[in-house]
Amino acid sequence: MNSSYQLKMTVYSSLLVAFIAIGAFISIPIGPVPIVLQNMFVLLAALILGPVWGLGCVAVYLLIGLAGLPVFAGGTSGIGKLFGPTGGYLLGYLPCVFVTASISKGLGRKMPSDIIAMVIGSLIVYAAGVPWLMAVTSMPLKKALAVGMYPFLIGDALKIVAAAIIAKTLRPVIKL
Amino acid sequence: MAEITPFAYRPGDSVLHFLDTRLKFFITCLLCLSLLPAGFISCWLYCLILIFFFKKSKLPLFSMLGQIKSFLILLFFVFLSRALTTKGDLIFSAYGLEATEQGLTEGALVALKFFLVMLTGLIFSSTTRPSSVKTAVQWFLKPVPFVPENRVAVMISLALCFIPVILRQAKEVSDAQKARCANLRKNPVRKTMGLVLPLLKKTFLSADHLILAMESRCYSNDRTDSEFKPSGKEKFFLLGSIMVSLCFFIFS
Amino acid sequence: MQKTIINIEDLSFVFDDGYTGLDHVSLSIDKGEFIILAGKNGSGKTTFLKHLNGLLIPTSGMIRVNGKQVSKHLIETRKTVGMVFQDPDTQMVGDTVFDEVAFGPENLKLHRALINETVTRILKTLNLFHLRDRNPSTLSGGEKRKVAIAGILAMDPEVIVFDEPFSNLDYPGILQVLSTIMDLHRSGQTVIIATHDIEPVIFEATRMIIMKKGSIMEDGNPMALVGRLEPCGVREPCFSKFNMKPESWQK
Ligand SMILES: Nc1ncnc2c1ncn2[C@@H]1O[C@H](COP(=O)(O)OP(=O)(O)OP(=O)(O)O)[C@@H](O)[C@H]1O
Ligand SMILES: [Mg+2]
Numbered sequence: 131m132n133s134s135y136q137l138k139m140t141v142y143s144s145l146l147v148a149f150i151a152i153g154a155f156i157s158i159p160i161g162p163v164p165i166v167l168q169n170m171f172v173l174l175a176a177l178i179l180g181p182v183w184g185l186g187c188v189a190v191y192l193l194i195g196l197a198g199l200p201v202f203a204g205g206t207s208g209i210g211k212l213f214g215p216t217g218g219y220l221l222g223y224l225p226c227v228f229v230t231a232s233i234s235k236g237l238g239r240k241m242p243s244d245i246i247a248m249v250i251g252s253l254i255v256y257a258a259g260v261p262w263l264m265a266v267t268s269m270p271l272k273k274a275l276a277v278g279m280y281p282f283l284i285g286d287a288l289k290i291v292a293a294a295i296i297a298k299t300l301r302p303v304i305k306l
Numbered sequence: 307m308a309e310i311t312p313f314a315y316r317p318g319d320s321v322l323h324f325l326d327t328r329l330k331f332f333i334t335c336l337l338c339l340s341l342l343p344a345g346f347i348s349c350w351l352y353c354l355i356l357i358f359f360f361k362k363s364k365l366p367l368f369s370m371l372g373q374i375k376s377f378l379i380l381l382f383f384v385f386l387s388r389a390l391t392t393k394g395d396l397i398f399s400a401y402g403l404e405a406t407e408q409g410l411t412e413g414a415l416v417a418l419k420f421f422l423v424m425l426t427g428l429i430f431s432s433t434t435r436p437s438s439v440k441t442a443v444q445w446f447l448k449p450v451p452f453v454p455e456n457r458v459a460v461m462i463s464l465a466l467c468f469i470p471v472i473l474r475q476a477k478e479v480s481d482a483q484k485a486r487c488a489n490l491r492k493n494p495v496r497k498t499m500g501l502v503l504p505l506l507k508k509t510f511l512s513a514d515h516l517i518l519a520m521e522s523r524c525y526s527n528d529r530t531d532s533e534f535k536p537s538g539k540e541k542f543f544l545l546g547s548i549m550v551s552l553c554f555f556i557f558s
Numbered sequence: 559m560q561k562t563i564i565n566i567e568d569l570s571f572v573f574d575d576g577y578t579g580l581d582h583v584s585l586s587i588d589k590g591e592f593i594i595l596a597g598k599n600g601s602g603k604t605t606f607l608k609h610l611n612g613l614l615i616p617t618s619g620m621i622r623v624n625g626k627q628v629s630k631h632l633i634e635t636r637k638t639v640g641m642v643f644q645d646p647d648t649q650m651v652g653d654t655v656f657d658e659v660a661f662g663p664e665n666l667k668l669h670r671a672l673i674n675e676t677v678t679r680i681l682k683t684l685n686l687f688h689l690r691d692r693n694p695s696t697l698s699g700g701e702k703r704k705v706a707i708a709g710i711l712a713m714d715p716e717v718i719v720f721d722e723p724f725s726n727l728d729y730p731g732i733l734q735v736l737s738t739i740m741d742l743h744r745s746g747q748t749v750i751i752a753t754h755d756i757e758p759v760i761f762e763a764t765r766m767i768i769m770k771k772g773s774i775m776e777d778g779n780p781m782a783l784v785g786r787l788e789p790c791g792v793r794e795p796c797f798s799k800f801n802m803k804p805e806s807w808q809k
Contacts, residue, residue: 137525138517140457144464145513148472149506151465167498174506190461197331197443198431199466200313206374207313208427209338214420215380267387292498299503304510435691437653466653470695512648519649522611522641523662523713524633530664530673 139179142304143187146175150191151201166203169255170289172223173248176230177239177297178304184227192220218262222255229254239301241294248290313431320363322433324537327442333547334430338423340551346411348557349418352550356425363433370428377424381417388413436466441532456527464516472509479504561589563717563748564610564639569619571605571772579605581772582619587750589716592743594759594780595752597769598791603752604644606769607719610750611641624716637666640715644722646702647695655681655697655705656690662713673712680708684738700731704738717748724758732758736807757795760784761806768792 153168176184195201195212202211202220212220230251237243256279264274317323322330337352344352360367371378394408440462447455483500564587571580579602587593597603608614609621612632621628628635643649652658656677663673681687684704689697694705703723710718723739724732736758743749743762751759756766766780770790776783784798797805 133526134517134521136527137520140461141464141513141517141520142510144461145468145509147461147465148468149509151469152472152476167502170498170502186461190458190465193443193458194439194462194465197439198313198334198427198434199436199439200431206377206424206427207431208424209335210420210423210427214423215384267384268391269387270391273387288495288498292495292502295495295499296503296506300506300510303507304514435654437657440653460651463653463657464651467650467695470693471647474695512645515643515645515648516651518608518613519641519643520651522613522636522643523651523709524636524665526665526667528667530667530670533670533674 139183143175143179143183143190146171146179146187147191147194150175150188151194154201154203167289168203169223169226169252169286170293172227173230173251173290173293174297174300176227176247176251177234177244177293178300179231180235181228181231184231185224188223188227192224195220215263215266216259217266219255219259221262222258225258226251226254241298244294244297245290248293252286252290313428315435316365316432318364318433320433321537321539322359322363322429324535324539325433325543326534326536326540327434327438328445328534329536329540329544330430330434331439331442331446333543334426336547336551337426340554341419341422344419344554345557346415346418348554349415349422351553352422353418353425355550356422356429359429360425363429365429365432370432374424374428378421381420384420385413385417388416437463440466441534444532445534454527456529459532460527468509468513471512472505475508476501476505479508562586563589563624565622565625566609567620569609569616569621571609571614572617579772580609580616583772583774584619585767585774585777587717587748589748590743590746591748591750592759592762592764593750594756594763594766595750595769596754596756596766596787596790596792597752598754601769601791602772603769604721605772607641607721607750607752610639610717610719611636613641637713638715639717639719640710640713641719642703642706642710642721642723644725646699646706649706649709650694650702653693654691655686655694655708658694658705659708659712662709666713676712676714677708680711683741684708684711698731699727700734703727703731703735707735707738707742711742715747717750718742720749720751720753722753723751724753724755733807754792756780756787756792758807760795 149171150168153171154166172188175187179187191201192212195207196209198207200207203216211217230247233247233250234244237247260271260274260278263269263278264271267274269277341349341352357367389405389409389412390403392406392409392412394406397405397407397410399405440459443462444455444459447453447458480501566583566585569580569583570578572578583606595603595606605614609616609628610623612628612635615629623631623635623638626634650658651661659677659680660673663676678687681690684707686701686704686708689701689705694702697705707718720739723735727735739749739751739759740762751763753759760766760780763780766776766778766783767774768776768783768786768790775790776786784794787794797803
């Protein structure tokens with residue numbers, strides 16, 4: 131039983147790795163940070179897989195991108211991308227998925243608590259991404275916020291609502 | 307996948323294609339990190355070396371650069387913001403923006419380095435088969451404690467299998483949606499969900515089938531190790547790359 | 559002297575939701591048989607096959623493979639009975655054809671040199687060797703099905719179970735898979751095929767089992783049973799409908 135649970139989680143995590151990667155393919159490059167569906171899949175990974183497997187899922191995603199498979203925004207990869215101007219957002223997914231999943235799990239996987247968890251998780255991504263962007267490009271804070279955070283907030287809110295509904299309908303289907 | 311991403315593997319038979327992936331990966335990391343202290347001269351020399359290997363591996367450099375346009379635009383931003391914010395000798399000023407000599411050179415150098423790191427990664431990715439990337443990752447993870455490298459390897463190959471399947475199903479779902487005029491919907495949340503939800507349901511279902519198939523083939527984490535096929539030219543490449551990275555330090 | 563390889567006694571299976579998938583099934587299967595498992599959609603074919611491989615465990619009754627109870631010897635059962643699933647797309651785990659076929663033996667922790675030798679041999683016998691570096695998802699339907707078969711053969715099973723091996727295939731694809739299956743049978747493998755289109759295989763099979771609503775309705779010589787198919791929701795093959803001589807699909 132235990133080993134078949136592990137197999138199930140392994141396969142589901144790989145599936146979400148694939149979704150996170152695909153979420154990066156379909157990107158709209160506006161300003162230095164492209165708009166992608168990717169962060170929605172990261173949040174979904176948190177809600178569906180839980181803290182441990184969610185973290186593993188994002189870690190594997192970053193690892194294959196670092197190792198040179200084209201899974202980062204716009205089909206790029208490598209250290210250049212991971213430690214480049216937008217690398218902070220990518221690395222921020224790690225704490226994001228863990229915190230989001232822990233909060234959602236701790237509060238009992240209800241829709242309102244899921245939304246709170248995802249809002250906090252998204253803020254963590256910016257908390258990692260914006261200072262990184264400032265450091266690499268030596269932009270002042272105000273400008274970094276203007277190009278690296280504000281333009282995406284509305285999109286993020288929509289994505290969070292969508293993710294909450296998706297997680298709610300998906301959880302009974304996959305019976306975890 | 308090559309149509310949508312420049313970083314996809316391009317089959318070929320150059321030296322780089324046959325180099326042991328572990329070494330290739332090590333060299334890529336070494337060169338990228340030692341680029342940090344490099345100065346202008348060594349950067350340009352390195353650029354020439356890279357172009358040589360692009361030609362040697364028959365990679366279409368210019369069309370690939372076209373595909374990473376958005377990255378190049380980003381580099382231009384990096385250059386501009388460095389140039390305009392660094393303090394130093396004023397070259398010109400307009401509309402309250404001030405460009406300094408130090409800013410211009412530093413901005414150019416930083417942008418150039420990012421560009422070179424990107425090119426190095428591009429060479430690695432386009433000459434390395436995804437499955438050997440997977441085995442190399444597995445090998446490097448082996449000494450890392452608490453990381454189940456075999457499971458990571460299985461996850462990587464599953465993810466690589468899922469990506470084309472999901473892309474194909476995404477197309478089917480979006481065609482089915484269009485056939486029912488779902489694209490006329492205005493609400494962006496419902497639009498996203500209309501695409502993503504059926505797709506996730508479908509793929510999780512096929513994941514369930516996959517789990518059964520893996521179980522019936524005795525899946526276990528304790529598996530045969532993968533093998534590597536060195537081409538015999540590894541020594542030269544290792545030596546060469548160490549020399550290049552030393553040059554970066556000396557001519558910094 | 560025929561040797562029994564699978565023995566099933568009074569097997570019943572009830573799904574979680576209370577639906578009876580299999581209803582008191584008993585039969586035994588000998589080495590070297592070529593069995594068609596016919597029945598309409600939802601008659602319980604897949605449910606039955608999953609029991610042979612230990613993917614489902616009986617609610618009541620007993621199933622033994624080589625004399626050993628399946629639920630207690632899962633790994634051994636899965637080595638003895640290989641299963642090729644209905645949809646080849648959802649059973650591919652490798653990113654190249656070679657890796658895909660090597661997946662099973664790697665799970666058994668066989669030696670690398672042995673794996674390479676086995677996989678190469680199987681790819682060559684199935685005429686797939688030139689595709690070894692391709693990504694399985696880019697192959698044609700018939701090729702995919704053959705890769706799936708190769709992946710099972712690599713584990714050297716005694717019985718091979720096919721679930722709807724001809725679905726979604728065009729005529730050349732069916733012929734391709736059919737001749738692979740026939741070669742396996744000739745080389746002494748026990749073959750079980752679940753299908754609702756029995757036309758391609760009826761000439762070659764040694765036995766036919768017809769299922770309906772989770773129980774076995776008929777069991778016997780395929781040619782003798784063709785007239786009994788339609789009441790169970792399976793289309794009768796053309797040759798018997800039009801009173802023609804049966805003709806093999808094999809050229
Ligand atoms: N997980 C499940 N829970 C409840 N009922 C199920 C489940 N899986 C299958 N069934 C039911 O069991 C019956 C037999 O299903 P099975 O898949 O074995 O049929 P089949 O003969 O293989 O059909 P097909 O030709 O469509 O593949 C069906 O009526 C189906 O609805
Ligand atoms: Mg079936």
